[in-house]
Amino acid sequence: MKYRELSDLYRRLENTTLKTLKTKFVADFLKRVLDEELLEIVPYLILGKVFPDWDERELGVGEKLLIKAVSKATGIPEKEIENSIKDTGDLGESVALALKKKRQKSFFSQPLTIKRVYKTFVKISEASGEGSQDRKLKYLANLFMDAEAEEGKYLARTVLGTMRTGVAEGILRDAIAEAFKVKAELVERAYMLTSDFGYVAKVSKLEGNEGLSKVQIQIGKPIRPMLAQLAANVKEALIEMGGEAAFEIKYDGARVQIHKDGDTVVVYSRRLENVTRSIPEMVEAIKSHIKAEKAIVEGELVAVGDGGRPRPFQYVLRRFRRKYNIEEMIEKIPLELNLFDALYVDGEGLIDVQFRERRARLEEIVEESGKVKLAQQLVTKNPEDAEEFYKRALELGHEGLMAKRLDSVYEPGNRGKKWLKIKPTMENLDLVIVGAEWGEGRRAHVLGSFLVAAYDPEQGRFVPVGKVGSGFTDEDLVEFTKMLKPLIVKEEGKYVEIEPKVVVEVTYQEIQKSPKYESGFALRFPRYLALREDKGPEEADTLERIAQLYEFQERFRAKR
Numbered sequence: 199m200k201y202r203e204l205s206d207l208y209r210r211l212e213n214t215t216l217k218t219l220k221t222k223f224v225a226d227f228l229k230r231v232l233d234e235e236l237l238e239i240v241p242y243l244i245l246g247k248v249f250p251d252w253d254e255r256e257l258g259v260g261e262k263l264l265i266k267a268v269s270k271a272t273g274i275p276e277k278e279i280e281n282s283i284k285d286t287g288d289l290g291e292s293v294a295l296a297l298k299k300k301r302q303k304s305f306f307s308q309p310l311t312i313k314r315v316y317k318t319f320v321k322i323s324e325a326s327g328e329g330s331q332d333r334k335l336k337y338l339a340n341l342f343m344d345a346e347a348e349e350g351k352y353l354a355r356t357v358l359g360t361m362r363t364g365v366a367e368g369i370l371r372d373a374i375a376e377a378f379k380v381k382a383e384l385v386e387r388a389y390m391l392t393s394d395f396g397y398v399a400k401v402s403k404l405e406g407n408e409g410l411s412k413v414q415i416q417i418g419k420p421i422r423p424m425l426a427q428l429a430a431n432v433k434e435a436l437i438e439m440g441g442e443a444a445f446e447i448k449y450d451g452a453r454v455q456i457h458k459d460g461d462t463v464v465v466y467s468r469r470l471e472n473v474t475r476s477i478p479e480m481v482e483a484i485k486s487h488i489k490a491e492k493a494i495v496e497g498e499l500v501a502v503g504d505g506g507r508p509r510p511f512q513y514v515l516r517r518f519r520r521k522y523n524i525e526e527m528i529e530k531i532p533l534e535l536n537l538f539d540a541l542y543v544d545g546e547g548l549i550d551v552q553f554r555e556r557r558a559r560l561e562e563i564v565e566e567s568g569k570v571k572l573a574q575q576l577v578t579k580n581p582e583d584a585e586e587f588y589k590r591a592l593e594l595g596h597e598g599l600m601a602k603r604l605d606s607v608y609e610p611g612n613r614g615k616k617w618l619k620i621k622p623t624m625e626n627l628d629l630v631i632v633g634a635e636w637g638e639g640r641r642a643h644v645l646g647s648f649l650v651a652a653y654d655p656e657q658g659r660f661v662p663v664g665k666v667g668s669g670f671t672d673e674d675l676v677e678f679t680k681m682l683k684p685l686i687v688k689e690e691g692k693y694v695e696i697e698p699k700v701v702v703e704v705t706y707q708e709i710q711k712s713p714k715y716e717s718g719f720a721l722r723f724p725r726y727l728a729l730r731e732d733k734g735p736e737e738a739d740t741l742e743r744i745a746q747l748y749e750f751q752e753r754f755r756a757k758r
């Protein structure tokens with residue numbers, strides 16, 4: 199299949215904002231993919247990716263190398279391309295312009311196929327060590343040499359991860375259902391279990407509804423995590439759970455999903471990124487303290503400080519980020535794993551098994567040690583005992599408690615009422631930066647205040663709820679400016695509109711009803727706390743959550 203057909207699709211997607219039309223375009227395209235091998239690849243390319251997020255492979259190509267490759271392919275000096283980017287404000291456009299101007303077309307030039315493009319991407323991802331930059335450059339230049347202008351535009355965007363066709367997971371799900379005449383719920387279910395759209399598309403085409411409904415959790419493919427709703431207090435949680443619940447400490451760390459297959463251990467973060475390499479000591483501990491040959495378990499990874507007290511979750515994220523000198527980090531930021539669920543043990547998928555039983559299976563396979571532990575649990579009907587446990591958890595420096603329904607099955611990707619979290623009063627919000635303002639005076643060259651938004655999953659949009667200007671250090675602002683600059687969509691005077699990508703944790707004094715924002719809510723005195731690199735924009739707090747918090751706040755006020 200020609201790459202041309204894919205670049206046509208990208209253009210058509212870009213030219214419409216209508217979700218139904220986008221879905222139709224993607225569905226029509228998927229129908230035309232006859233080769234099964236290709237069908238496993240194209241869903242990612244359509245999303246503007248090369249590999250799934252949980253795949254460790256990455257291209258490792260930055261803007262500079264890409265410009266070099268285009269220069270090599272076209273004979274146009276790098277400087278000229280850089281200047282063109284300044285004019286167009288868009289690298290993709292400038293690549294297309296350069297290819298249009300290309301001095302000569304190679305005599306042997308061949309139209310690009312999707313397979314060739316993909317294979318080249320794989321080769322690029324595999325290039326490592328000495329001379330790897332040169333090899334990447336050569337592979338890329340070869341692609342651009344054979345690319346038409348528009349193809350070049352989308353190749354560049356794919357390589358840099360800046361495709362903006364507005365196709366997110368929901369559209370892809372519906373398009374797969376439409377293309378292969380299968381039920382969208384079943385596509386969703388299979389995706390929640392495997393996080394692999396390529397695989398799901400293939401099963402949909404080859405095995406239809408029946409095949410989809412048989413899809414099982416698999417070692418090596420991360421499952422979407424089950425999430426919790428917020429409860430006002432321990433008592434309310436107990437009532438919601440039907441009178442009895444498993445309360446567990448809510449550890450303040452980073453959630454991990456561990457896949458163990460014999461001696462191979464892979465660890466995924468909450469966003470299902472492969473973080474195995476950053477925590478080798480934990481991988482070793484897991485190998486020797488999880489007794490099952492094959493298992494998928496979940497837990498919270500916590501950084502421990504003096505006297506075993508938990509340190510803020512950012513420490514764990516620092517461990518995840520570190521790519522070199524890892525040994526030094528093992529000493530500086532020791533970790534502890536608190537396991538709370540078992541989803542698969544030795545050939546048996548457990549997600550349809552009740553939580554009570556899953557915990558029993560977990561206890562069977564975990565041999566506790568200094569580094570690997572079971573989440574502390576109290577199963578009770580008694581609100582006073584639960585309250586006591588909650589107080590103790592807070593005294594020990596934990597975030598609060600989780601309450602889990604003993605008879606509940608594991609619901610991948612769902613934020614339902616089977617799991618509830620209990621934390622002290624007003625919880626912080628994780629919001630997405632959608633705009634900013636340049637600072638004044640001394641701070642004129644950095645962004646100084648940020649428009650933050652909640653996610654509205656119904657409409658797939660982000661709705662502003664406040665402007666955050668405090669809580670940042672000077673270094674934070676420099677860092678944020680660097681991070682947000684490439685995401686600027688529009689500039690109007692001091693104000694810039696920003697593509698919703700970056701999630702920040704924000705505290706505030708209260709939530710007010712306000713006509714100022716379309717959301718109907720405004721945060722009073724919002725203050726920046728932390729960057730939530732572990733969350734994607736769609737995992738930010740929702741409008742519904744803000745409404746719920748508002749309700750709690752008002753109820754609490756009424757009591758006083």
Ligand SMILES: Nc1ncnc2c1ncn2[C@@H]1O[C@H](COP(=O)(O)OP(=O)(O)OP(=O)(O)O)[C@@H](O)[C@H]1O
Binds near residue numbers: 451468573
């Ligand atoms: N014992 C536990 N059982 C389940 N989750 C736990 C436990 N201890 C800590 N956690 C963490 O709490 C989270 C559950 O809360 P929620 O589903 O709201 O996730 P979240 O959106 O990441 O929210 P938060 O920012 O409050 O962690 C889990 O994702 C996990 O990271």
